[in-house]
Amino acid sequence: MQKLMFKGLVKDESKTLKELKVAKNSKMMLVGTTMSDIVAVNTKPSTSEINSGSSSSTKREPLCKQKMHIKVLEKGKPEDAMPGIKGAKHSLPNTPINGMINKTGGKVRLTFKLAEDSLWIGTKARTEKINMSSIRNVVSEAIVDSPEYHIMGIQLGPTDLSMYWIYWIPAQYVDAVKDAILGKWQSALF
Secondary structure (H helix, E strand, C coil): CEEEEECCCCCCCCCCCCCCCCCCCCEEEEEEECHHHHHHHHCCCCCHHHHHHHHHHHHHCCHHCCCHHHHCCCCCCCCCCCCCCCCCCCCCCCCCCEEEEEEECCCEEEEEHHCCCCCEEECCCCCEEHHHHCEEEEEEEECEEEEEEEEEEEEEECCCEEEEEEEEEHHHHHHHHHHHHHHHHHHCCC
């Protein structure tokens, strides 16, 4: 099966190239699929395939049990960590959220400049000013042994490897942080 693309999908396959107004040096693309691929997509998987596939995809190790996060969490909660409240949802405070650490164990504070649509991630060494529209995703998960705190990953680039990990975020601010960065409509998806 093949489809011709020229300024979008060519809907009327009976037209000639002249009728499509294809000029010299125009770029076209031919997209094709083998018949076996089409049949594979259209066949329903058996019950045993569904059961075996779903159990492996749903079993995901919690963030706080993953090796890279264990090293940071073993150091314990910072002494200056803001108090966490499990189950509460507060709006962003007027002051920076501080008392957190990054993956190297350095102190971190988050400052939201909503008027400028930017997030400032401050460490002892420097402050990184990030435009919120450039942040691709925000993930968070409660720390199992301390559910009043979360691990949060802020994706600054196109892949999961570009996550900036922050530990010991008070649980009551997690939803407000996601809403501020992603927007209320998008944070509900993650």
